[in-house]
Amino acid sequence: MSDSEETYKSIAVLGIGTVAAPLIEAGLLANNASVLVITRPSPKARQIPEGAHHAAIDYTDVSALTAAFRKHSVEVVVSTVNHEALDVQPAVAEAAKKAGVKLFVPSEYGLPSAGHTEGVLLVKSRFVDSLVAAGLPYARLYVGGFIEWIPYLFAINETGKFNIIGEGKAPATFTAISDIAGFLAYVLTHLPPSQLHNVSFRIQGERKTPRELAALYGDKAPLVEISEFPPSVKDGAFRKFLQVAFNAGFASTGYDAAEGKDDEKRAGSSNSLWPGHQWKTVKEVLNL
Structure with a gap:
């Protein structure tokens, strides 16, 4: 060298x-x-x-x-x-x-x-x-998205529910x-x-759709479909913006704006640069 x-x-x-x-x-x-x-x-x-x-x-x-x-x-x-x-x-x-x-x-x-x-x-x-x-x-x-911010993104702590805006079916990266x-x-x-x-x-810790995340919570935070966060939820407009981005596929690290699409093979493609590392899962970090 x-x-x-x-x-x-x-x-x-x-x-x-x-x-x-x-x-x-x-x-x-x-x-x-x-x-x-x-x-x-x-x-x-x-x-x-x-x-x-x-x-x-x-x-x-x-x-x-x-x-x-x-x-x-x-x-x-x-x-x-x-x-x-x-x-x-x-x-x-x-x-x-x-x-x-x-x-x-x-x-x-x-x-x-x-x-x-x-x-x-x-x-x-x-x-x-x-x-x-x-x-x-x-x-x-x-x-x-940060795994630790999943409760914030879906307003789980404030409402006791897993709030999804849109279909919630696009795969996203959580690390x-x-x-x-x-x-x-x-x-x-x-x-x-x-x-x-x-x-x-x-990089990518785990790849999940919002609905798959909701399934991990189960009865702890029942899934509900909403169009807007209630006024009691702080930063509701910002959280909605993030969920809209997630629904568009932007939240996968395999997404490329020039191509306008997500490539699962591209998501987490840099993980191998940290050899031997065990990437944390959503269940592990959030104790689900």
Whole structure:
């Protein structure tokens, strides 16, 4: 292996939330990576994993971000911001480019975004296009839906029922958060740059239709068909948007917007890059 093909050693993670915490603690640090955690300035105490460096910086402060990336010789920037904060990523990418960062992992961790023409998936797709235009290599990770968020998606906890909008017959990908974090940590610390640059990874814990998920719940949450979530369900419009996307097949990691179809063989096609790993099932994670 040539010097240019040595694995990356210094990684910056933007955020310390759902994906970031296990990515850093159980993934990157465990694989001997040097980790810089960047959070927004906040009066709240941040729980930063032991062994990681920390910098509190406004995500839109290009100069401060550039200085931090240079100080820690950052090679890879991993963004874990949620869908409501995607607009900060261009500034972070600008700083990464100025600091000589070699790889940017945008905040995806969901449905395949490439080629979509509306909504949050369009925002994600355009951002990757901007990375390409800037000459900053990307690696994006498609995971479908988080297994842990199934109760949220179908409003099970609020209603005691498994609420399905539409037919609920399209196969979707569901992946455990620990598997998402573990996979990303593994490939970033084990694969050479040539296998990481400008690549879309497609992983899959389990492939199920919403109706198959409802069958796993059985009497614990009887299936009901609805057209709208009741007013008592918070974020009902957003949950409906997600279910509509699921019904269209978008939630499978085998889906390709350019083709307009799902390919079961493509779903989870990157799983093999984490050899020997046992992917968690829905029943296992949700104790069904």
